[in-house]
Amino acid sequence: MGEGFQLLRIRGIPLRIHPSWFVILGLATWQFQGLFSQEPLRWLLALATALLLFLSVLLHELGHSLAAIAQGIKVRSITLFFLGGVASIERESTTARGALIVAAAGPLVSLLLAAGLMGASHGATHLSPPLGAMVSQLGKLNLVLGLFNLLPGLPLDGGLILKALVWQWTGSQRRGVQVATASGLLLSLMAIGLGTVVLLRSGSDGGRAGGVWLIMLGWFGVGAARNQTQSQALQSVLRDLKVRDGARRRYRVLDPSTSLRQLSRLRLADPEGLADWLLVCEAGRWRGLIDDAPLQSLPVQRWDDERIGDHLRPLADIPSIRDDAPLWQAVLQLEAASPPRLLVISAAGLPCGTIERPELAEAVLAKLGVRLPEPLLEAARRQGTYPMGLPLAAVAEGMVASARLVDSGAKPKGNGLVPRHGQGLD
Numbered sequence: 001m002g003e004g005f006q007l008l009r010i011r012g013i014p015l016r017i018h019p020s021w022f023v024i025l026g027l028a029t030w031q032f033q034g035l036f037s038q039e040p041l042r043w044l045l046a047l048a049t050a051l052l053l054f055l056s057v058l059l060h061e062l063g064h065s066l067a068a069i070a071q072g073i074k075v076r077s078i079t080l081f082f083l084g085g086v087a088s089i090e091r092e093s094t095t096a097r098g099a100l101i102v103a104a105a106g107p108l109v110s111l112l113l114a115a116g117l118m119g120a121s122h123g124a125t126h127l128s129p130p131l132g133a134m135v136s137q138l139g140k141l142n143l144v145l146g147l148f149n150l151l152p153g154l155p156l157d158g159g160l161i162l163k164a165l166v167w168q169w170t171g172s173q174r175r176g177v178q179v180a181t182a183s184g185l186l187l188s189l190m191a192i193g194l195g196t197v198v199l200l201r202s203g204s205d206g207g208r209a210g211g212v213w214l215i216m217l218g219w220f221g222v223g224a225a226r227n228q229t230q231s232q233a234l235q236s237v238l239r240d241l242k243v244r245d246g247a248r249r250r251y252r253v254l255d256p257s258t259s260l261r262q263l264s265r266l267r268l269a270d271p272e273g274l275a276d277w278l279l280v281c282e283a284g285r286w287r288g289l290i291d292d293a294p295l296q297s298l299p300v301q302r303w304d305d306e307r308i309g310d311h312l313r314p315l316a317d318i319p320s321i322r323d324d325a326p327l328w329q330a331v332l333q334l335e336a337a338s339p340p341r342l343l344v345i346s347a348a349g350l351p352c353g354t355i356e357r358p359e360l361a362e363a364v365l366a367k368l369g370v371r372l373p374e375p376l377l378e379a380a381r382r383q384g385t386y387p388m389g390l391p392l393a394a395v396a397e398g399m400v401a402s403a404r405l406v407d408s409g410a411k412p413k414g415n416g417l418v419p420r421h422g423q424g425l426d
Contacts, residue, residue, distance in 0.1 A: 018081035035133045049134050057085040063109035067102045096168035103160035110146030114139050153184025155224040181228045188221030234395045237367045238328040246363035247344045247353035251277040256309025288312030318343045331396040340384045361386045
């Protein structure tokens with residue numbers, strides 16, 4: 001789902017409207033006009049009721065957001081869309097108690113709104129029957145919103161609460177996610193089944209619409225459960241594999257006595273290797289890196305006399321990573337590297353390979369039992385991307401943000417890079 005366009009800011013939080021929101025706004029307005037069938041302005045009253053309903057959804061998401069902000073967690077945005085609203089936060093809470101507070105804050109707001117509105121409906125009816133109908137309907141809908149979100153399955157708030165409780169009981173956040181995902185999948189399948197029965201047996205348009213709505217919610221839940229399961233599998237592989245498992249060799253080794261003329265011929269003779277790093281080694285000692293800068297800055301007449309050993313850059317200029325570092329660290333480092341390639345360093349501190357996105361993705365998928373055709377890998381290599389748009393960067397960032405590395409017992413002690421380029425996660 002895209003983020004839509006920004007409408008305004010609330011306490012610094014961008015409020016975004018997804019285009020699909022206008023669809024559900026129209027459907028809700030059409031549904032609510034039946035409450036005011038005797039009123040001359042029933043469509044205007046119905047629109048006002050629909051807007052107030054989404055104001056309730058916004059307050060629900062603000063409950064989550066303010067609970068997150070109280071824990072020092074940045075809220076990126078709140079987006080209203082077809083199925084309601086979603087608050088995008090920078091990271092999850094690092095404790096089960098904090099995660100529970102953030103998850104429960106939204107339903108609590110909805111239930112408090114329901115209590116207040118239903119309690120005020122009698123007085124509102126005395127003032128104006130249409131106002132009373134509106135207040136009563138909003139109270140009931142907030143009650144449904146609060147109770148529905150408490151269903152114990154991801155991606156609902158109840159699933160997040162279940163995850164936090166299992167995390168608290170077992171000490172494992174990963175186990176909490178697994179339990180909540182399984183529960184969410186079961187609820188989604190039940191919703192699809194119930195919606196199908198209602199759709200086939202209902203004799204009214206309202207009943208059939210309710211059946212379709214249940215089926216849509218169920219399919220949304222099944223998709224969310226599938227995405228969560230895939231993300232869990234990718235996280236597990238990125239934790240278990242080491243950089244050496246995805247390393248290849250995209251560099252050549254030259255002697256420092258090589259002339260610039262020979263360097264030029266090497267480049268011209270092998271255009272496919274233009275992206276390869278050229279490392280310089282002398283008598284078993286790594287001297288540095290040579291690039292095309294001398295060819296570009298010196299006249300052609302000097303190329304025969306000049307040696308590449310006089311124009312070296314230090315190896316520390318290349319973004320590097322230890323071969324025994326977990327693969328998720330390479331994913332994060334590749335996002336900052338330009339070009340997206342890392343020099344792999346052995347335990348002895350010597351170059352032993354390189355790692356790029358296609359090779360890294362190939363190692364991950366091979367661990368999962370998936371083999372990619374070579375043309376697909378070649379296309380990804382030319383573009384410097386992960387094949388098939390594999391979201392490894394988002395998965396690795398999510399692992400760090402949600403503190404799952406701590407949960408797995410693999411709290412980073414540094415990233416194993418050459419110090420000049422280290423970006424530790426401690």
